[in-house]
Amino acid sequence: MLALDRVSKTYPNGVEALARFSAEIRQGEIIAIIGGSGCGKSTLLRAIAGLDRASSGTVTLDSEAIASPHAKIGIIFQEPRLLPWLSVADNIGFGLADLPATERRAKVARALERVGLADKAQAWPRELSGGQAQRVAIARALVPQPEVLLLDEPFSALDAFTRRDLQDHLLDLWADTRPTLILVTHDVDEAVVLADRVLVMRPRPGRLFDHIEINLGRPRDRNSPLFETFKRSVLTSLDRSLDRNVPDRDATQGPGQAMWW
Amino acid sequence: MISDAPARQQTSDTAESAAAPSRLSRYARPVLGLLLPVTLALGWELVVWSGWSNGRLVPPPSRIFATITELARSGELVRHITATLWRVSLGFAFGVVAGTLLGAISGYWSLARRLLDPTVQALRAIPSLAWVPLFILWLGIFETSKIALIAVGVFFPVYLGVMGAILSVDRKIVEVGRTFRLSGFAMIRRILLPAVLPAYVVSLRVGLGLGWMFVVAAELIGASEGLGYLLLDGQQLGKPAQILAAIVIFAILGKLTDWLIEIASAPFLRWQDAFSRAKGA
Ligand SMILES: Nc1ncnc2c1ncn2[C@@H]1O[C@H](COP(=O)(O)OP(=O)(O)O)[C@@H](O)[C@H]1O
Ligand SMILES: [Mg+2]
Numbered sequence: 001m002l003a004l005d006r007v008s009k010t011y012p013n014g015v016e017a018l019a020r021f022s023a024e025i026r027q028g029e030i031i032a033i034i035g036g037s038g039c040g041k042s043t044l045l046r047a048i049a050g051l052d053r054a055s056s057g058t059v060t061l062d063s064e065a066i067a068s069p070h071a072k073i074g075i076i077f078q079e080p081r082l083l084p085w086l087s088v089a090d091n092i093g094f095g096l097a098d099l100p101a102t103e104r105r106a107k108v109a110r111a112l113e114r115v116g117l118a119d120k121a122q123a124w125p126r127e128l129s130g131g132q133a134q135r136v137a138i139a140r141a142l143v144p145q146p147e148v149l150l151l152d153e154p155f156s157a158l159d160a161f162t163r164r165d166l167q168d169h170l171l172d173l174w175a176d177t178r179p180t181l182i183l184v185t186h187d188v189d190e191a192v193v194l195a196d197r198v199l200v201m202r203p204r205p206g207r208l209f210d211h212i213e214i215n216l217g218r219p220r221d222r223n224s225p226l227f228e229t230f231k232r233s234v235l236t237s238l239d240r241s242l243d244r245n246v247p248d249r250d251a252t253q254g255p256g257q258a259m260w261w
Numbered sequence: 262m263i264s265d266a267p268a269r270q271q272t273s274d275t276a277e278s279a280a281a282p283s284r285l286s287r288y289a290r291p292v293l294g295l296l297l298p299v300t301l302a303l304g305w306e307l308v309v310w311s312g313w314s315n316g317r318l319v320p321p322p323s324r325i326f327a328t329i330t331e332l333a334r335s336g337e338l339v340r341h342i343t344a345t346l347w348r349v350s351l352g353f354a355f356g357v358v359a360g361t362l363l364g365a366i367s368g369y370w371s372l373a374r375r376l377l378d379p380t381v382q383a384l385r386a387i388p389s390l391a392w393v394p395l396f397i398l399w400l401g402i403f404e405t406s407k408i409a410l411i412a413v414g415v416f417f418p419v420y421l422g423v424m425g426a427i428l429s430v431d432r433k434i435v436e437v438g439r440t441f442r443l444s445g446f447a448m449i450r451r452i453l454l455p456a457v458l459p460a461y462v463v464s465l466r467v468g469l470g471l472g473w474m475f476v477v478a479a480e481l482i483g484a485s486e487g488l489g490y491l492l493l494d495g496q497q498l499g500k501p502a503q504i505l506a507a508i509v510i511f512a513i514l515g516k517l518t519d520w521l522i523e524i525a526s527a528p529f530l531r532w533q534d535a536f537s538r539a540k541g542a
Binding site: 069074075081 | 434436437439440441442447451452455456458532533
């Protein structure tokens with residue numbers, strides 16, 4: 001279980017990027033975080049990853065406080081961030097340096113197979129398409145088998161077709177070990193396709209506005225009427241979150257919270 | 262002859278394989294580059310040979326070549342080349358070590374950079390040849406002052422190259438290292454060093470070029486041997502062929518040592534090579 005308790009972040013320049021964000025996320029759950037630009041989504045993810053420290057509040061994974069990068073938590077960024085001087089295979093094995101070489105090679109080979117890039121093992125990152133590079137990044141993050149995988153708009157730089165392909169692929173990989181996924185997105189479709197639960201944030205200061213359970217089985221049919229219904233409710237909530245006249249729900253505090261989880 | 266070689270290759274290649282453009286360019290480019298100097302040299306040779314010019318001030322290639330073989334036969338050439346190479350090597354080595362160390366310190370620790378960099382930048386603003394009288398006073402007119410001058414010339418580009426390379430390492434890639442919890446040393450070895458290497462090699466090559474420039478200055482100022490001495494001797498005795506012979510040898514040695522750095526670093530920069538090849542094709 002990943003517990004976020006009133007996580008807040010004020011940057012040194014005074015920007016209050018995140019205010020009292022609380023949530024409890026079960027092991028193996030898929031969470032989508034959606035919200036307008038600048039509402040603190042990346043800030044939140046970086047705090048969970050231990051890359052930046054929260055100004056106040058705590059992040060705890062299985063009752064262990066997270067203040068710096070942790071072996072059980074992996075992160076995938078919007079850009080693949082592959083190391084250009086390592087082959088695709090060595091990039092995937094980057095987090096396995098502590099393993100014996102044979103074991104590492106076996107794991108990397110399996111991962112390459114799993115993301116469909118076995119023929120690219122010895123290629124340089126520069127020789128990959130955007131979609132292929134992001135698949136390598138996913139493999140690199142998943143191969144050490146993290147309990148929590150954070151994804152910060154991982155598909156937003158890709159074309160619509162590749163994006164769909166990678167969404168399905170991610171679900172497929174997720175099913176192998178069922179890590180907790182926390183996915184930041186600005187694509188409502190993506191949120192509803194992937195998530196068990198969608199958290200809607202609102203800006204200035206960045207905070208939790210709403211959460212919507214997506215009670216749909218998998219695989220999900222993007223064209224079903226029920227899918228449309230969920231999309232519409234996420235969209236409505238997103239619109240309300242951007243409307244200054246709508247007051248905050250009591251989502252972040254109070255007894256109402258217990259009922260949501 | 263020269264110009265029809267690539268042409269022939271092109272016709273046979275396009276018939277054979279799809280790799281023709283890259284293979285053509287690999288062979289044709291150096292040949293194309295040689296076209297102008299070779300034509301000029303042959304042309305001048307012809308002009309002197311046919312008697313239109315006596316070639317006294319600008320000797321033709323054959324006379325330069327004869328001077329070189331003569332110097333080689335007497336053993337003079339080896340002596341001068343050895344002296345010059347020795348000075349460049351030592352000066353380069355000292356300059357590189359100092360530049361790399363201080364550059365790395367300034368790049369890595371911002372406090373050290375604030376302490377050190379303004380002084381280095383101020384020293385850099387001094388034209389390096391201005392040090393000559395001081396070096397001679399301090400270190401004598403023999404080898405030490407020459408090597409010091411060369412080392413100063415090599416130091417600045419290496420220092421700037423290393424510091425700049427470390428400062429411009431992509432923060433996003435460093436973050437990847439952090440998410441995999443690399444320790445300080447592992448971060449340097451697995452992220453910083455490979456990221457800095459391409460710029461470092463460039464700065465070594467620039468530094469070497471300056472090393473060659475400063476060895477000429479050092480040897481012109483006072484030496485009894487070395488290629489720079491050959492230049493000066495040729496001027497004082499009115500032997501333009503000897504001057505040009507020394508210049509040709511400088512060019513060859515400069516190119517050769519630069520090529521050595523390129524060859525030595527190539528295995529570590531293959532990932533970049535793949536990129537530039539793809540761009541060039
Ligand atoms: N390093 C930083 N220093 C100062 N302000 C920042 C920094 N990073 C983000 N911010 C500010 O914090 C707010 C939230 O940013 P971010 O978490 O990146 O939003 P999102 O990912 O939702 O678009 C924005 O107003 C942004 O300008
Ligand atoms: Mg963001």
